[in-house]
Amino acid sequence: MSELREARIARGWSQERLIREIERHARHHLLDVPTAASLRVYVSEWENGRRVISERYAALLRPLLGITDAELFGRRGHADGAGSAGGYDELLGCIDSARNVSLTMVKTFMDQTELLRTMDRQMGAASLVDQMTGHLATLEEALTFAVLPDTRRPVALALAGAATLAAWQALDVGAVQRAWRHYELGKRAAQEAGEPMYLAHATAEQAYVLCEAGRPEMALELIRGAHRVSAGQMSPRLRTWLYAAEAELCARAGKPEECRRALDAAATHLPDGGEARDSDMLSIFLNGDHLARWRGHTLGLLGDDDAMNSLYAALDAMDPTFIRASSGLRVDLASAHLAREELAQAEEHLREARLIVSRTGSVRYRRRIEQLTERL
Template structure:
């Protein structure tokens, strides 16, 4: 059996209290549920863990700071809870002692960054795309370690790239990866991590002189403000993002920003501005089924996606057209977009509740809850729970 360390700090470990407890409660799990999840993880990955009785003691003592978490258990918990090591543990990692003379190490890292060519940047972007695909199919919870390592490698390459010709392609790759990481953090309920990732994405976009990437990061960051209860401030940020993009950027990104503006207007209680922004989004979206631009790979948006978004926004306004828009989007949604399907069923439940159609709302809430559980989406599960209280 995989046991635990004795009480008290050990080398490379530190006590855990609020970090683990916060991550567990964000998932809506009891301590007993966490024990079961650890055991199921062990069965899936053919690894040993302690007995059920011992795990119950471990979880309690980890959260109360009476027992340290071994690296092997920390790996399991990170995958289950969708958190970073720093978020899981309550103390900072140990810091390596500085060397007497750091010039050799500095020059070595500069030389390594200088060697990052087109093939390496492509490898970075391919890794981001793989993480994006895994995220939309399986959710973000199990990708925290991979994304953390990916961002660290990109930051390291950028920090030690000296000349602009070397910095720009790496900065672009970092901007795209950081924006993805931020949205994954929102989905996992890690709001502070999301905000920091957006700030990193904006700095990288500035470094790359890439207004499209900057505008996209700003637009997504506005959702953090909205969900924190400041939709009017988020709306200002979205409109500033539109100004940043101007008229020279991608039409698909412009449509995305208009749709984001519409949603923020709905939350801010501005129905007329909301409808104008929706009309602008529909007028801007390029025709056809293609949902991505070669210059903006992080945007997935076509007429079908926008119809779902429009239905969501109309539902926020209590508009009677919301249900028909959302059912039209449900017919064409990509089946690999599991989190999007969860959001669509949640939107339909919300629209049916606005019409007092409680049986239909309950049907979609059940489907949304199942899909949100598959992806480990704290954000979608929170929406489902809030709507369920209205049944």
Template structure:
């Protein structure tokens, strides 16, 4: 109990006093009644020392603020789902019968819910969505577990693959790296069940970012290239371009400039022309010339290349204002590019704005990068 709350709070860079202020702000905004400031000081201390259990009303507030699951908040490892008792055939048959009612209309509802969560995440950040996403994944896993025939399993598995990959990226953003890894594994298994190589390639490539953030970029390069092989010849041109752009960024982090530039050239070659960004065959992929220019600037900034600045400013001018988290990342890229040129005032200004955006979305991942770049000022 002590480790969960304290770890999540420190990952945010919050003191206990800051956590209390955020709890009070949340309560005001959601018209909730909570204890006085003095009492909250006692509660937080006792929660972190394991002297008081976190009740559900406070757990709901803390999960929304810190982006943790209930198990993570309380320092528990996720336990496997309770198995069906040996003689519980009635319950098992009921679940199997219920799964047969999962129609294509219901699968579309699942996918629409994933899309809604993706939109909210893009604009407000992942931290406030942990309860909704946890419930969404549980519903999809339950539907898949008790579905029997392929005509039911495959569409449910496809919906689960998309939702699990989104949940994994959200977990990575809030600093829950083990949860991110497990969700990517779930997404990969679901993609294989659905026989969808594109979804498998996407989940595998995003999982490489967990390795990068963990300080293993060389292994991440191998994994993102394996993702390209997993996608095979059935991948859409836009997804192929996305995978090459991801490879370029990871190669830059691994200190492989030639490989990085070669991957960028391949991304440009594969990307379809036009302003459209959404891949109709893979709704989680957004990539057009503007996005690729931003990605190129990111990779070149990581390499310390002077060309990065011009690409990044073009991307900043074209950035969709609803992509709050992406804008925070772009500001970090600009700070890094200016630092490489010794332009410290400009770097400081972009880091200040990145810090504000990261605070709005609760992004621990961006906050860590901001702290690393700040040390270079």
């Protein structure tokens, strides 16, 4: 099966749907594309290997399907030729450029990551693949040629945050290999920066890849190891996040008592007040409302009747900027109603979830919607 066909099927699109999306994207960006009849021929030939996807069409397909060039063309990137020109002069030029990476530039890197995080929250990950790929490449290049520790550490910290975000985005669009590699990159960068909190967070998120691959027990071991990684160097909000994540994985591993203990620990460590952002870990958003949503999701996995109360409380308090998260909340509500055989309410929430997923392109949530729809 061709990489393009795999990506299309993962999105749940027919060839006709892909053609319509190409036309819609072209209209929105004022691009010229052939007629639908010609596009049908192109898509068929691309998927059957009879036509090479040009860069022009690759630039259309990447944001539509949320994939990288490597995933679109079935390669892991081009290696530098052994005989490339430049030699020591080129190397020293790269090192000298890296020496000029100032704290101001690192702040620019962090600001770019924050912008991508905001766009991801509101638009979904699929449309950001080119921007995220370029951002990571820039940070990796800066770290590769930064020689002195005073320069390397802040760049490594910026890379740790960006790589972990990129990994979660890749997981959302179903690119699990890319997600795993980005988590490994984020962990290495966090170790280089000497930041145990970033290492713990990347490790714990990576556990979700294992869980969704059908290894919840191994995932649980990994997330418990994340607790030990940061030991006493952890903010209260990150510790709360880790306990909530542990509770969810305990539920998926069929450990209800351990799940409830972890939920209680999360509630105990959550700081007072409505502030959600962790000033020490900018990727963490967690307050009472967010924890209620997470608690509802986790209790729903256990089939607990109390899940419904937490989920509706979270729906009432939902931050309207968390667009993608709202689809997950709707899916959880549909699942809870299905467990009670309340089919009309389940259908209503699934309908809302589908509308949101059509905007964000989340493969993870689309799969959950499909699984629940089959049960109706």
